[in-house]
Amino acid sequence: xxxxxxxxxxxxxxxxxxxxxxxxxxxxTESKLFSPAPVRYGGAPNHDVHPIDLGMPGVxxxxxxxxxxxxxxxxxxxxxxxxxxxxxxxxxxxYPDLPKGYQISQYEEPVVSNGxxxxxxxxxxxxxxxxxxxxxxxxxxxxxxxxxxxxxxIHDVAxxxxxxxxxxxxxxxxxxxxxxxxxxxxxxxxxxxxLRALRSILRYIEVSxxxxxxxxxxxxxxxxxxxxxxxxxxxxxxxxxxxxFANVEGAIEAEIVRQxxxxxxxxxxxxxxxxxxxxxxxxxxLRLKENADDYRYFDDPDLIPLMIDEELIEAIRAxxxxxxxxxxxxxxxxxxxxGETTAILVASRRLADFFEHCARACNAPKAxxxxxxxDLRQELNERNLEVDETRLEPDALAxxxxxxxxxxxxxxxxxxxxPELVEEGGDPQAMMEERGxxxxxxxxxxxxxxxxxxxxxxxxxxxxxxxxxxxxxFLMGQVMKAAGGKxxxxxxxxxxxxxxxxDG
Amino acid sequence: MKLQSLEEQRAALDASEVSSVELVELALTRAEGTxxxxxxxxxxxxxxxxxxxxGSDARRRAGEIRSPLEGAPVVLKDNMVQKGEPTTCASRIxxxxxxxxxxxxxxxxEAAGAIILGRANMDEFAMGSTTxxxxxxxxxxxxxxxxxxxxxxxxSAVAVSAGxxxxxxxxxxxxxxxxxxxxxxxxxxxPSYGRVSRWGLVAFASSLDxxxxxxxxxxxxxxxxxxxxxxxxxxxxxxxxxAPALESALTGDVKGLRIGLPREYFVDEGADPGVVxxxxxxxxxxxxxxxxxxxxxLPHTPYVVSTxxxxxxxxxxxxxxxxxxxxxxxxxxxxxxxxxxxxxxxSEGFGRExxxxxxxxxxxxxxxxxxxxxxKAQQVRTLVRxxxxxxxxxxxxxxxxxxxxxxxxxxxxxxxxxxLYLGDIYTVSxxxxxxxxxxxxCGQHQGMPVGMQVLGRPLDEATLLRxxxxxxxxxxxxxxxxxxxx
Numbered sequence: 001x002x003x004x005x006x007x008x009x010x011x012x013x014x015x016x017x018x019x020x021x022x023x024x025x026x027x028x029t030e031s032k033l034f035s036p037a038p039v040r041y042g043g044a045p046n047h048d049v050h051p052i053d054l055g056m057p058g059v060x061x062x063x064x065x066x067x068x069x070x071x072x073x074x075x076x077x078x079x080x081x082x083x084x085x086x087x088x089x090x091x092x093x094x095y096p097d098l099p100k101g102y103q104i105s106q107y108e109e110p111v112v113s114n115g116x117x118x119x120x121x122x123x124x125x126x127x128x129x130x131x132x133x134x135x136x137x138x139x140x141x142x143x144x145x146x147x148x149x150x151x152x153x154i155h156d157v158a159x160x161x162x163x164x165x166x167x168x169x170x171x172x173x174x175x176x177x178x179x180x181x182x183x184x185x186x187x188x189x190x191x192x193x194x195l196r197a198l199r200s201i202l203r204y205i206e207v208s209x210x211x212x213x214x215x216x217x218x219x220x221x222x223x224x225x226x227x228x229x230x231x232x233x234x235x236x237x238x239x240x241x242x243x244x245f246a247n248v249e250g251a252i253e254a255e256i257v258r259q260x261x262x263x264x265x266x267x268x269x270x271x272x273x274x275x276x277x278x279x280x281x282x283x284x285x286l287r288l289k290e291n292a293d294d295y296r297y298f299d300d301p302d303l304i305p306l307m308i309d310e311e312l313i314e315a316i317r318a319x320x321x322x323x324x325x326x327x328x329x330x331x332x333x334x335x336x337x338x339g340e341t342t343a344i345l346v347a348s349r350r351l352a353d354f355f356e357h358c359a360r361a362c363n364a365p366k367a368x369x370x371x372x373x374x375d376l377r378q379e380l381n382e383r384n385l386e387v388d389e390t391r392l393e394p395d396a397l398a399x400x401x402x403x404x405x406x407x408x409x410x411x412x413x414x415x416x417x418x419p420e421l422v423e424e425g426g427d428p429q430a431m432m433e434e435r436g437x438x439x440x441x442x443x444x445x446x447x448x449x450x451x452x453x454x455x456x457x458x459x460x461x462x463x464x465x466x467x468x469x470x471x472x473x474f475l476m477g478q479v480m481k482a483a484g485g486k487x488x489x490x491x492x493x494x495x496x497x498x499x500x501x502x503d504g
Numbered sequence: 505m506k507l508q509s510l511e512e513q514r515a516a517l518d519a520s521e522v523s524s525v526e527l528v529e530l531a532l533t534r535a536e537g538t539x540x541x542x543x544x545x546x547x548x549x550x551x552x553x554x555x556x557x558x559g560s561d562a563r564r565r566a567g568e569i570r571s572p573l574e575g576a577p578v579v580l581k582d583n584m585v586q587k588g589e590p591t592t593c594a595s596r597i598x599x600x601x602x603x604x605x606x607x608x609x610x611x612x613x614e615a616a617g618a619i620i621l622g623r624a625n626m627d628e629f630a631m632g633s634t635t636x637x638x639x640x641x642x643x644x645x646x647x648x649x650x651x652x653x654x655x656x657x658x659x660s661a662v663a664v665s666a667g668x669x670x671x672x673x674x675x676x677x678x679x680x681x682x683x684x685x686x687x688x689x690x691x692x693x694x695p696s697y698g699r700v701s702r703w704g705l706v707a708f709a710s711s712l713d714x715x716x717x718x719x720x721x722x723x724x725x726x727x728x729x730x731x732x733x734x735x736x737x738x739x740x741x742x743x744x745x746x747a748p749a750l751e752s753a754l755t756g757d758v759k760g761l762r763i764g765l766p767r768e769y770f771v772d773e774g775a776d777p778g779v780v781x782x783x784x785x786x787x788x789x790x791x792x793x794x795x796x797x798x799x800x801x802l803p804h805t806p807y808v809v810s811t812x813x814x815x816x817x818x819x820x821x822x823x824x825x826x827x828x829x830x831x832x833x834x835x836x837x838x839x840x841x842x843x844x845x846x847x848x849x850x851s852e853g854f855g856r857e858x859x860x861x862x863x864x865x866x867x868x869x870x871x872x873x874x875x876x877x878x879x880k881a882q883q884v885r886t887l888v889r890x891x892x893x894x895x896x897x898x899x900x901x902x903x904x905x906x907x908x909x910x911x912x913x914x915x916x917x918x919x920x921x922x923x924l925y926l927g928d929i930y931t932v933s934x935x936x937x938x939x940x941x942x943x944x945x946c947g948q949h950q951g952m953p954v955g956m957q958v959l960g961r962p963l964d965e966a967t968l969l970r971x972x973x974x975x976x977x978x979x980x981x982x983x984x985x986x987x988x989x990x
Contacts, residue, residue: 101825301711
């Protein structure tokens with residue numbers, strides 16, 4: 001390695017990262033995977049449990065059939081094979097929050113295998129900023145299998161109220177799909193984009209709420225490096241329990257740095273399980289492979305193989321909603337929307353549905369798209385709300401947009417009404433009238449303001465007359481100021497041009 | 505008043521010669537006397553049983569008789585849970601365990617009107633064939649109290665043999681009902697896998713475990729099986745078929761029935777000649793009643809014991825992982841950390857044989873050994889099933905000895921687990937292949953009972969019981985009572 005290369009601060013100049021993700025997502029069911037106990041969040045500890053979840057002597061698991069349809073939906077939405085036969089296996093290990101001493105999972109025969117999803121990833125070198133150029137990349141989905149979640153060990157005295165470790169088994173037995181990607185991802189940003197795309201799909205098909213804060217969507221990342229141009233993979237490490245998009249990106253970036261430093265010094269990467277220290281932004285070895293548990297997987301003799309009819313798969317296929325990728329293509333073609341705006345709209349099925357409703361009602365899809373993707377989305381983000389959790393109806397937003405489009409309300413005033421509409425709802429036209437915000441389009445009034453501005457700003461007027469449009473915005477502003485913000489901007493512009501240049 | 509058999513008890517109840525309360529009082533007295541002397545009974549629920557008996561008597565007066573078991577006392581092997589009652593599996597680790605829920609057997613027996621008297625001794629976690637591996641001490645054979653009862657359901661076998669209760673339930677993973685039935689001179693039946701719900705049965709080896717009855721006669725066994733069989737949605741391996749009508753199948757007719765004698769079960773170096781002689785005598789009896797004898801082959805017989813011990817210990821090592829001292833059961837005291845808690849709780853809680861099998865099972869599932877042992881055993885299991893499928897093309901039932909010998913002295917085999925394992929050669933195949941099997945008393949050798957095993961096609965309990973009943977109609981072995989009986 002040359003001195004210049006060694007000096008390079010950026011490991012990505014020397015190594016290509018190879019990343020695969022394992023995502024654990026909670027399934028949207030009323031009850032647990034193998035017991036009738038309810039699936040809830042935030043219940044009193046150890047209340048949402050059944051003798052089955054406690055691993056009482058003599059209990060037996062019975063598969064919650066609701067999950068079969070959910071697994072099929074995930075399989076179809078990821079262009080995967082839905083296996084007509086899959087098998088539950090026991091993964092054996094001791095831990096206090098694992099009541100039976102084994103986790104029921106799927107091992108050699110998973111329910112879903114061999115698929116892919118399309119992900120919009122940033123073009124290399126275009127940076128991570130919003131608005132960066134993207135390209136569609138196909139990421140392989142190796143497999144998805146059903147398994148039960150473990151309980152929670154609580155080591156925090158503040159949470160449990162006393163010293164020592166406490167166990168809450170409410171989560172024990174909650175149904176999960178573990179979705180394993182191919183090692184097709186090449187950067188932290190790609191990993192993050194894949195996760196967002198996968199989460200969006202899971203929400204579209206109503207398989208999971210995939211709320212990371214509630215632990216419903218968790219990620220392990222497998223990371224290795226190889227010199228550019230080499231086809232063989234390097235030795236990988238697995239970073240466990242990443243519970244936010246920021247941590248996924250941060251952990252992968254930190255692990256790339258850690259591995260590159262070892263490789264730069266001529267060292268070898270040891271296969272290991274890693275943890276991510278969020279405070280220090282560093283990964284650290286939790287345990288090396290030679291110390292890894294031997295899980296002694298074997299088919300669970302308490303359960304029979306899960307057999308799925310082709311007919312059921314086809315029935316679910318027919319019932320599958322439009323997926324984000326399909327919606328994106330349709331929005332771009334049908335409404336002529338820009339890629340960036342579409343990406344925002346289709347990320348959430350609820351937002352996309354809101355947009356379509358609103359666009360139809362106001363008959364101005366581009367305006368509706370811009371209002372929703374920018375102004376409304378900002379209001380939602382500030383309040384941490386989903387669009388259907390507000391008081392704003394799509395018809396009301398459509399009415400607001402119509403008022404703007406018709407020149408009866410200025411964009412500025414319309415924007416000022418939006419927070420109230422989000423929080424309290426209401427009819428934009430009535431609000432506008434009540435508050436006297438309706439734009440003045442009376443030409444007599446406008447002419448009066450325009451005349452006054454023209455006579456008071458001779459230099460700017462002279463430039464415009466000479467063919468320079470730049471001072472026009474300044475003159476517009478002056479008129480609007482004189483009008484108290486209520487003059488219809490289109491009419492003002494038209495009269496200004498007519499009076500200065502004598503044209504229209 | 506003898507009133508030892510279920511049939512006698514039923515007749516006396518029907519004739520109003522005795523009440524259920526009186527039967528329960530009698531059974532309690534016998535359980536506290538003989539039952540305790542023989543180490544058969546490990547827990548009684550006198551008050552609850554008497555209350556249930558009073559309820560049964562009231563029903564009977566009102567003309568409601570739920571089943572042939574109405575009002576009759578029964579004991580459960582101590583690995584079947586009942587809400588609010590202890591279940592110990594004869595293990596220190598569950599010494600203080602009280603079940604928060606009802607198992608299927610507690611529910612089924614209650615629905616049939618039977619009175620659960622208490623719990624019967626067993627080998628710890630059903631691992632053993634002598635009922636010596638028990639924190640309660642060994643059970644003793646009523647025919648000779650210096651000898652073992654067989655196991656692991658020894659307490660249940662003794663309860664019936666010694667006349668404490670008219671019937672009892674046991675569980676059979678590799679012969680744990682049939683072998684003690686054979687040793688104690690009673691009928692013991694393992695139904696087809698999936699016939700009886702395992703909900704509430706503390707698992708030993710899930711793919712092999714099956715609950716079944718101990719009685720004096722095949723007819724009584726039919727009554728009990730009718731009451732406890734049938735689909736249970738809480739057990740995914742439970743068969744969808746409803747409980748079969750069995751008593752109506754007991755026609756006494758075996759004309760034209762084809763009895764298969766596996767040549768591998770009648771080899772020179774096989775069972776004790778005295779045992780073989782008794783079984784051959786029983787087969788002759790059936791022949792004289794019109795049955796035909798054919799020789800069949802079960803070529804994988806030499807591999808069944810090792811296959812069984814690989815599968816059973818592998819499953820057991822996982823099934824017993826839940827006994828960790830965290831949520832219930834024994835937890836070691838004064839531990840420094842989690843690792844020590846696990847190690848000491850389990851080391852102190854489990855007995856030698858259980859530890860031996862957990863170690864074996866953990867080993868055969870380990871990376872690097874799985875393919876050579878566990879996967880190979882599953883393949884042989886498929887071959888064993890194939891043996892029986894082919895054999896049952898040529899015959900309707902297969903008959904042989906239940907066990908290669910009669911009951912041996914207590915303590916004689918404690919230091920030789922392998923010889924004990926090898927004794928399971930005739931019984932484990934039914935578990936590996938999921939077949940029904942029944943052991944019927946067919947004579948004596950050295951003053952001890954000999955059992956004949958009848959194996960049938962999956963779900964064909966009716967034919968097994970018909971053969972056993974036809975034999976019992978023509979013989980009186982099942983009417984012999986041990987000297988130590990109540």
